[in-house]
Amino acid sequence: MEEDKFNVTPWEVTGKIDYEKLIQQFGTQKISKEILDELLEISKGKLHVMLRRNIFFSHRDLNLVLDDYKQGRGFFLYTGRAPSLGMHIGHLIPFLFTKWLQDVFGVNVYIEITDDEKFMRNPDYTLKQTEEWSYENILDIIAVGFDPNKTFIFKDTEYIKNIYPLVTSIARKLNFSQVKATFGFDSSSNIGILFYPAIQIVPTMFERRRCLIPAAIDQDPYWRLQRDIAESLGYFKAAEIHSKFLPPLASSDGKMSSSIPESAVYLSDPPKTVEKKIMKYAFSGGQATTELQRKLGADLKVDVPYQWLYYIFENDDDAMDKITKEYSAGKMLTGEVKAILANKVNQFLEEHREKREKGADSYSKFLYDGELAKKMWDKIHS
Numbered sequence: 094m095e096e097d098k099f100n101v102t103p104w105e106v107t108g109k110i111d112y113e114k115l116i117q118q119f120g121t122q123k124i125s126k127e128i129l130d131e132l133l134e135i136s137k138g139k140l141h142v143m144l145r146r147n148i149f150f151s152h153r154d155l156n157l158v159l160d161d162y163k164q165g166r167g168f169f170l171y172t173g174r175a176p177s178l179g180m181h182i183g184h185l186i187p188f189l190f191t192k193w194l195q196d197v198f199g200v201n202v203y204i205e206i207t208d209d210e211k212f213m214r215n216p217d218y219t220l221k222q223t224e225e226w227s228y229e230n231i232l233d234i235i236a237v238g239f240d241p242n243k244t245f246i247f248k249d250t251e252y253i254k255n256i257y258p259l260v261t262s263i264a265r266k267l268n269f270s271q272v273k274a275t276f277g278f279d280s281s282s283n284i285g286i287l288f289y290p291a292i293q294i295v296p297t298m299f300e301r302r303r304c305l306i307p308a309a310i311d312q313d314p315y316w317r318l319q320r321d322i323a324e325s326l327g328y329f330k331a332a333e334i335h336s337k338f339l340p341p342l343a344s345s346d347g348k349m350s351s352s353i354p355e356s357a358v359y360l361s362d363p364p365k366t367v368e369k370k371i372m373k374y375a376f377s378g379g380q381a382t383t384e385l386q387r388k389l390g391a392d393l394k395v396d397v398p399y400q401w402l403y404y405i406f407e408n409d410d411d412a413m414d415k416i417t418k419e420y421s422a423g424k425m426l427t428g429e430v431k432a433i434l435a436n437k438v439n440q441f442l443e444e445h446r447e448k449r450e451k452g453a454d455s456y457s458k459f460l461y462d463g464e465l466a467k468k469m470w471d472k473i474h475s
């Protein structure tokens with residue numbers, strides 16, 4: 094039988110992803126039992142559900158980050174978002190997890206909004222659009238609950254003047270064949286996007302400490318470049334903690350992506366839409382008839398509603414175990430699991446939207462006048 098093919102790049106994720114193979118291909122490390130034990134201890138027994146379930150599954154230098162923390166050298170967190178019309182649930186995964194890390198370690202978080210990347214990669218978008226989306230997406234990010242005095246959210250087109258000197262030092266270290274090989278650029282790629290990797294790398298050098306980046310593993314190519322050049326500029330190689338991809342509704346392959354709207358649930362979807370999408374499109378690993386389902390049970394590996402519960406929506410391990418056992422044994426039917434999921438998603442979104450509304454007041458704190466933001470605007474990175 095031909096092996097399943099998959100492809101993971103910052104701009105495309107397709108196929109049935111074999112995460113074990115990806116670790117080998119990318120040269121990253123599995124998150125070991127020792128690391129989990131350390132995190133369990135530091136978090137006083139409250140390991141994040143995405144660590145307990147191996148959703149964050151791979152890393153680079155996370156052990157060194159923990160050493161730095163224990164020995165008082167500290168570290169900082171960095172993550173980001175390329176703004177688009179609407180954020181979907183998958184986009185929240187790294188932010189939810191980053192917030193947990195900030196709570197546990199009490200460290201600074203830098204969040205890059207790459208309006209430049211979005212604009213340069215898409216000939217159809219205007220800068221005005223990316224500006225509006227940035228604002229809307231930032232409200233969704235703020236709703237996650239970051240500390241406004243220890244978090245700096247910045248838009249590239251706005252903060253560029255403070256980072257440009259350091260960007261030039263990074264850009265001079267990266268040659269065309271490196272970025273071409275890493276991202277698959279060709280001679281039709283616009284020169285802005287060839288230069289862009291230097292801009293995504295720069296926040297890894299915002300402090301003279303180790304930077305830890307929580308993100309899905311699609312962003313890893315940037316960090317490989319960063320790790321090639323960081324020490325020659327007097328900074329640390331970036332450390333990362335990588336997540337798997339929340340699958341799209343209609344198939345367990347690839348990642349949830351805004352390019353197939355019916356296959357994503359957006360943070361702004363009203364309850365009826367959520368219900369309809371899940372009931373109609375969510376790919377089921379259940380059997381074709383009730384009778385067969387009762388006899389054979391569901392294939393959980395391909396069942397999207399099950400996976401969504403596992404990734405993000407059912408945090409209670411006992412409740413999850415029960416669904417796992419009963420659904421795979423045919424005691425539960427697809428319709429029941431879908432209904433549980435639709436309920437959970439709607440509850441989650443309702444709470445999210447409340448927090449979003451409340452958080453809107455702190456927009457300027459995160460971007461301009463919170464403690465960390467103020468410091469960052471006073472600083473020219475060179």
Ligand code: TYM
Binds near residue numbers: 187205340
């Ligand atoms: P973007 O906007 O494509 O994605 C934002 C973050 O969401 C993750 N992600 C997902 N995670 C789980 N399941 C999914 N289905 C899913 N889809 C997307 C991405 O890995 C990312 O962490 N170039 C970046 C913006 C950026 C950035 C960064 C991201 C700038 N600096 C530093 C991470 C860390 C981008 O286009 O992200």
